[in-house]
Amino acid sequence: MSYAGKNLKYLRKLRGWTQEEFAARLDIKRSLLGAYEEERAEPRLEVLEIVSDIFKVSLDDLFRKDLGDTKGSYIAKRRAQKMAAMATEIQFVPVKAAAGYLAGYADPEFIDELNTFTLPMLAPGHYRAFEIMGDSMLPTPSGSIIVGEKVENLDDVKTSNTYIVISRQEGIVYKRVMKNPRQKNKVTLVSDNPTYQPYTVDSNDIVELWQAQMVITRANMQQRWDVNQLASIVSNLQEQVSSLKKKLN
Structure with missing residues (x-):
């Protein structure tokens, strides 16, 4: 056999x-x-x-x-553990490779050329890491690395969680994803920095989704807020929430 x-x-x-x-x-x-x-x-x-x-x-x-x-010998169990550990091999997509990734995300040869690293604390799965730039997701600072786990189906998206969203029109972005039961063909992408307005994306335009599992930042890069900034952010966030509720209703 x-x-x-x-x-x-x-x-x-x-x-x-x-x-x-x-x-x-x-x-x-x-x-x-x-x-x-x-x-x-x-x-x-x-x-x-x-x-x-x-x-x-x-x-x-x-x-x-x-x-x-793996019910047999100790060696068999150790072998299975080592093989499973390989699942945490993570391809890294830096900002300079973002444009190429949009064209080559489905090309195994392109993916194999990306640098890789491992994180032993992650469970076995399909992961990829993306470098993000800009202040739209503050307090997550520009230059952070988002490690995401592959989401195969938009139906599996958990609303309000953070994702790396890869679409033909918007490219690679890091946002919170909101689903609207009344518009199943669209999702709303929301920034943590409320000075950026939410916007909608056609679900058919999305080519990949990676649910954020870890955020890696350089030492001393964490954004600091003052009281006036926080007050302004809370005010803007309240306005956005009210606007979203009106749209959903």
Whole structure:
């Protein structure tokens, strides 16, 4: 009995990749990967060799061992933990790469060229980091790095949470996302700095969403507020909330 197909699915999920993303790395069609994972077809040797290189697993283990079975030996459990840790590898998109990212976000070769880092405190998943500039999300300072987890479907967005939103018209922005039940084809993007007005984006224009999990800033960069600034912000925020309530009603 071969465990190859079952192991492909297990390893893919450890990295937090979709079938499309994994298929691109293996240079095969997504439908073929689906056939392998569902054990309707036996993976070709050249495909398994690529998998072996990515996950540092022997071909013999891919064929003959159920890698998802961690109920056995201590070594098997440690191997699963190490593989899962790889899921925290994070590609970094600096501001200077933002324009290129809009054209290459779906190109595995472009993504592979981005610098990467890891954060051991993150759970396994699909993460990416983006550098933000400007003061629209103060007190998060300009130059901060937002580490986001991939959101596959707009329906999974939690209203008022912060996201990196990538759209064809607006590019890469860091905002709070508000959903309107009456306008399912649009979302409202809100800045934490109330001097910036909220604006709407067509959901069909959004190509990627990354829910913010961590904010990385340089030492001594944290924005300081004085009393007058805070009073002005509270006043502007109250006006915006009232305006949004009127629109929603």
